[in-house]
Amino acid sequence: MNINKNTYFITGGAGFIGSNFIRFLFKRYGNGIRVINLDKLTYAGNENNLSDIEKDFHDNYKFIKVDITDDVTLSEIFKKYSPDIIVNFAAESHVDRSIKSPENFIQTNTFGVFKLLEHFKDNFYKDEKWIPNKRFIQISTDEVYGETKNKESFSEVSPLFPSSPYAASKASADLLAYSFVRTFKAPVIITRSSNNFGPYQYPEKLIPLIVNNCLNKKPIPIYGDGGNIRDWLYVEDNVRAIDIIINRGKSGEIYNIGGGNEISNIAIAKIIIDLVKNYTNSDIDYSLIRFVKDRKGHDKRYSLKTDKIRSLLNWKPETELKTALERTVRWYIDNRKWLENSTDKEYNLYYKDTYGE
């Protein structure tokens, strides 16, 4: 492993957004960085998501299996690698699972963030001063604002009204992170993005779930009347935003990252069915859609104001929804093996328990 390079600790780097971020970093900076991927490998994490990076950047990339609440190991790793930039993606990330069993969510998403902040401070805050150029990026979510009730969108100063245990665990982490900013002037930045989609997303989430069910001609469960609206963001636009925030974002600030693509679940489902049908010459149609019991506390709509990141950091989403969905669907079709490996025994148990088939 090379030294004297910008060292990133990417927690949760074996998951969906984290693995896309690590791949983006190596594409952009090549051997000019080193990355330590710290991941517990829950059902949602897969070390093989980065097997290409492991091979091509062997000297600059290291995977360590660790739980972010594991104090002893974190202590050792901080001392050994002294990271410059910590980007925390590690989380339990699925709302439905948080409704069924929230404890892991509080443990990882709240307590885990507290532990990371503590280690960050223990290592880099000396005599009431921060060692220069250290940064901690907490990856949060638009779900901390709760449901957008009227035509308004949420800005970074909107109040936090999380609906699900998942959203509450993330909001709690944001408050802890912000308390470190206020109390210790910690160089922490919070990002709050809208719903991501793209390659390597675990197929419990709406978009890959629809693709997978289309490929297997299985019913597509749509909660309630399908009228709930999400603002979809292509993962590549999100990881590019995070990189800009690391380099040019202001310490102590919060940045919303929204795709500007508000669309209902039923409309997204139909687009994806059409794409899979076309790409695979399949005879599937919309009759695969099944309206099922609504999610408890289901937020009707999410909507973000993104003026801050657009005007101060000159970022905007660059991939049109149509293009991004085409690329995404193609990726899952071309990587059916990945989908098959992800939909393992645990997945099937979860699926049966959730959808009853």
Ligand code: NAD
């Ligand atoms: P994911 O579920 O695909 O990946 C999470 C990763 O964290 C997995 O690799 C898992 O093994 C790891 N992990 C879980 N608990 C851990 C622990 N205790 N210690 C170490 N690693 C642990 O999630 P994702 O969709 O990639 O989301 C990444 C981050 O982005 C999360 O913090 C999430 O809240 C946030 N976010 C996601 C979205 C989205 O649409 N996916 C939107 C906004 C914000």
Ligand code: TYD
């Ligand atoms: P999801 O991908 O779980 O993300 P989040 O809950 O974080 O927004 O769900 C996106 C939307 O799709 C949300 O409104 C719930 C809905 N949904 C369904 O209708 N059916 C499903 O099977 C899933 C997983 C989600």
